[in-house]
Amino acid sequence: MARWQGQLIKMDDYHWKIPENYKSGMRVPGLIYASKEMLESICEEQTPEQVANVAFLPGIVGYSLAMPDIHWGYGFPIGGVAAMDIKNGVVSPGGVGYDINCGVRLLRTSLSEAEVRPRINELINALFLNVPSGLGSEGKIKVSQKEMNQLMVEGAHWAVKRGLGSEEDLDVTEEGGCLGGADPSKISDKAVKRGMPQAGTLGSGNHFLEIQVVKEIFDSHIASIMGITELGQILVLIHTGSRGFGHQVCTDHLRIMEGAVSKYGIKLPDRQLACAPIESPEGQDYLAAMACAANYAWVNRQCIAHWVRESFSTIFGKSPEKLGMRQIYDVAHNIAKIEEHTIDGRKVKVCVHRKGATRAFPAGHKDTPRHYKEVGQPVLVPGDMGRCSFVAVGTQKAMSESFGSTCHGAGRVLSRGAAKRSIRGADVIRELESRGIIVKAESIPSLAEEASQAYKDIIEVIDVVHHAGISRKVAMAIPMGVVKG
Amino acid sequence: MKKAFEIIDHTADIGIIVYGADVEELFSNAALALFSLITEPKSIEEKSHLNLKVSSEDRDSLLVEWLNELIYFFDAQHVLFNRFDIESLTHNELKATCHGEGFDPMKHKIKREVKAATYHMLKLDKNSDGYRAQIILDI
Numbered sequence: 001m002a003r004w005q006g007q008l009i010k011m012d013d014y015h016w017k018i019p020e021n022y023k024s025g026m027r028v029p030g031l032i033y034a035s036k037e038m039l040e041s042i043c044e045e046q047t048p049e050q051v052a053n054v055a056f057l058p059g060i061v062g063y064s065l066a067m068p069d070i071h072w073g074y075g076f077p078i079g080g081v082a083a084m085d086i087k088n089g090v091v092s093p094g095g096v097g098y099d100i101n102c103g104v105r106l107l108r109t110s111l112s113e114a115e116v117r118p119r120i121n122e123l124i125n126a127l128f129l130n131v132p133s134g135l136g137s138e139g140k141i142k143v144s145q146k147e148m149n150q151l152m153v154e155g156a157h158w159a160v161k162r163g164l165g166s167e168e169d170l171d172v173t174e175e176g177g178c179l180g181g182a183d184p185s186k187i188s189d190k191a192v193k194r195g196m197p198q199a200g201t202l203g204s205g206n207h208f209l210e211i212q213v214v215k216e217i218f219d220s221h222i223a224s225i226m227g228i229t230e231l232g233q234i235l236v237l238i239h240t241g242s243r244g245f246g247h248q249v250c251t252d253h254l255r256i257m258e259g260a261v262s263k264y265g266i267k268l269p270d271r272q273l274a275c276a277p278i279e280s281p282e283g284q285d286y287l288a289a290m291a292c293a294a295n296y297a298w299v300n301r302q303c304i305a306h307w308v309r310e311s312f313s314t315i316f317g318k319s320p321e322k323l324g325m326r327q328i329y330d331v332a333h334n335i336a337k338i339e340e341h342t343i344d345g346r347k348v349k350v351c352v353h354r355k356g357a358t359r360a361f362p363a364g365h366k367d368t369p370r371h372y373k374e375v376g377q378p379v380l381v382p383g384d385m386g387r388c389s390f391v392a393v394g395t396q397k398a399m400s401e402s403f404g405s406t407c408h409g410a411g412r413v414l415s416r417g418a419a420k421r422s423i424r425g426a427d428v429i430r431e432l433e434s435r436g437i438i439v440k441a442e443s444i445p446s447l448a449e450e451a452s453q454a455y456k457d458i459i460e461v462i463d464v465v466h467h468a469g470i471s472r473k474v475a476m477a478i479p480m481g482v483v484k485g
Numbered sequence: 486m487k488k489a490f491e492i493i494d495h496t497a498d499i500g501i502i503v504y505g506a507d508v509e510e511l512f513s514n515a516a517l518a519l520f521s522l523i524t525e526p527k528s529i530e531e532k533s534h535l536n537l538k539v540s541s542e543d544r545d546s547l548l549v550e551w552l553n554e555l556i557y558f559f560d561a562q563h564v565l566f567n568r569f570d571i572e573s574l575t576h577n578e579l580k581a582t583c584h585g586e587g588f589d590p591m592k593h594k595i596k597r598e599v600k601a602a603t604y605h606m607l608k609l610d611k612n613s614d615g616y617r618a619q620i621i622l623d624i
Contacts, residue, residue: 074498074605074621098600098623193561204598205624244560247600247623251553254604258546272605415494416624446597 004043006052008032014468018052018064025269026055031063033407033468038068038460041413050077053269057082058277059089061343061350065402067357068464069411069456073097075272078356078412081405084278086338086349090266091283092275093257093290095353096336098250100290101297102207102241103174103332104380105305106391109312110324113213113232116480119315120211120438124481126311127209128440131304133202133485141200141303148192149184151199155295159302169302172369172378173330174359177298179337183288188252191289195245195296200303202240204442204485206450209308210237210382212389212477222375222393222474226328235477236312236325237389238304239382241334242297249293253286278351287336287351294335301330328391329369329378333358333408339367341403352403360394360406360471368394379471383410383458385439385450386432388478390462397469406471407462410455419454420445432482441484450484490518493619500606500621504614508544509571511609511616512551512579516569519552519602520585522622523559524593529567532586540578545609548618551579552602560598563588599624 009017011031016039018030030051034042042048047070054076055064061083070079075094084090116123132140143151151158156170156177170177202209214233217223228235242249260276260283261268268274276282305327309320316323336353343350361368361377368377376393383389387410398404414422425447429439441447465471493500501518505511520526539554541547558564566585573580588595600623608619 072495074603074623190557190561194557197561204595244600247560248557251601255541255546255550258542258604270605271607272603274604416499417492417494443594443596449597 004046004048006048014464023052028055028060028063030055032066033464034068035464045072047072047077054082056269057090059084061085067407068461069407069409071411075270076355080355081357083350083352083403086278086351089278090275091278091286091351092273093250093253094272095355097334097355098247099241099334100246100293101332102334104382105238105301105330106328106380107236107325108227108328109234111234116234120481123315124438124440126315127483130307130311131202133442143196143199148196151299152184152292152295153182156298156302159299164306165302169327172327174332179291179294181288182291182295186285186289187292191245191248194248198243202485203243207240207485209483210479211481213480214477216476218473225375228475236308238301240300242293245296246293249289256282331358331380354405356408357405358408359404360398361404362394362396362399379406384452384455385479385482386452387458388476390473391475392471392473395472402470406465410458412454413456414454416449420448423448423451437479438481489514495621498621498623503618506615508616509574511618512571513569516555524595526567528593529565529585531584534582534584536582538580544576545607549602556599597624
């Protein structure tokens with residue numbers, strides 16, 4: 001693919017602007033968070049062009065933003081953030097993505113590396129057996145059509161009511177694990193049929209369960225509020241989304257939006273940016289359906305967290321409570337939310353699209369959970385399976401600059417095909433084993449697609465958002481065992 | 486014989502370039518490309534069939550909807566297909582019989598889950614050799 005040749009203006013070491021006059025039709029400038037070195041690789045593809053294309057969308061305010069983990073997506077870049085005024089703006093399913101409310105949940109334990117290392121194979125096998133990954137491994141929870149309608153509205157509460165987790169989990173989940181406005185009548189029969197058998201499954205691709213060891217603590221005060229108190233402590237990270245249910249919701253509504261684009265006379269540089277005015281019936285229907293899928297994803301992570309706790313409990317012969325298995329936080333990184341932000345000194349209600357981006361609200365914000373009110377909302381940033389993951393917190397600067405958003409992960413640098421041609425799945429397993437990381441996967445060949453070399457270095461990504469001030473790093477953990485679907 | 490399709494790279498996803506002497510063959514080959522991404526087509530036996538009717542606004546989106554319909558049947562009903570008889574095809578409607586069998590974990594190795602066919606970089610052209618289409622799939 002051709003290198004992007006457009007104009008970028010350096011604002012400081014971490015902020016790069018695509019001026020509004022780069023392309024006729026842009027309503028606001030683009031802003032990319034990156035270091036000079038990262039920018040080089042970002043411009044190797046047409047990703048900045050996608051940042052510029054998003055700036056065409058009606059009602060967009062501030063900037064079309066891109067986080068340092070940005071990579072080329074379809075329509076919107078992955079790692080993109082765009083806020084639209086709800087009065088005259090649009091909502092775009094492509095600005096959320098197919099995997100609605102793909103996100104991560106982090107659990108802590110009171111176990112140490114020394115206690116877990118000798119049992120890691122047993123533990124990974126137990127997780128592999130107890131957490132269904134998808135096709136052909138269904139049946140852990142059976143969901144009827146009636147229950148589907150309930151869980152779409154109730155989100156993680158639905159699972160907690162059935163004994164899968166506790167009220168405390170909900171307190172430390174974005175939106176309390178339940179996005180309002182969900183309306184199951186906006187969901188197609190097809191989406192329900194895809195969703196019913198997949199509730200409580202991990203899925204494949206880049207989704208995973210990871211047992212991690214805390215290796216570095218950058219801010220011991222904030223870390224202690226999260227229950228991260230010492231090096232060597234064991235954490236568990238769960239990364240999954242809304243599975244076929246969310247994919248079908250996106251497919252269905254993109255099709256509706258295709259019609260809406262001509263109906264409302266919206267001019268777009270890319271068909272995949274299809275959208276509708278937020279206040280139109282098409283826009284409202286999408287938001288109501290998207291909330292159903294977001295809630296489905298929270299049910300998914302809630303169920304999986306419960307089975308992770310059960311697996312640890314079986315292996316260590318102690319209750320999850322005795323093992324200190326409490327939830328640190330759960331964040332969405334593919335979602336659109338109606339939020340209030342201050343733009344040019346004015347409070348405005350906007351629809352913030354975060355596609356491969358994480359909410360990062362500061363201390364004191366009304367939506368920052370009670371437990372974290374004094375330090376800011378936790379931000380969970382998984383890296384690839386061979387490097388490390390970070391826990392950070394949101395900041396006031398994110399609020400004033402990036403609509404309370406930050407990065408979501410490492411971001412790909414190699415396509416799946418290129419990764420597969422240069423790396424073999426079996427070699428990935430061997431290489432990780434030699435560094436003390438156990439991997440168990442449903443599909444060995446597809447492991448190559450998720451190898452470290454296919455991703456940007458997460459350390460560079462987190463350093464950019466930390467130095468740019470849109471989040472503040474708290475702790476870093478490395479993987480010890482990974483389960484992939 | 487001219488190749489039916491090829492797989493192309495797209496950073497986060499996968500693209501397919503599909504060829505066909507006529508539009509019917511193009512649509513059939515696109516479906517074949519989809520199932521070859523999901524599993525090994527040779528492992529699929531023709532044990533049952535499904536009649537499908539898909540409609541859309543124009544031919545480009547019909548191709549996307551056709552693949553999305555097949556993704557739905559695979560994901561919701563766990564059926565795999567390896568032969569597609571396109572019975573009628575207009576600019577906005579397609580009728581086809583798809584041949585294959587139900588997914589059997591002992592027999593079919595799933596290479597990857599395909600979430601959806603997208604409109605991103607979608608192209609469908611006619612040239613002197615026939616038809617060519619490019620579709621990006623979200624995986």
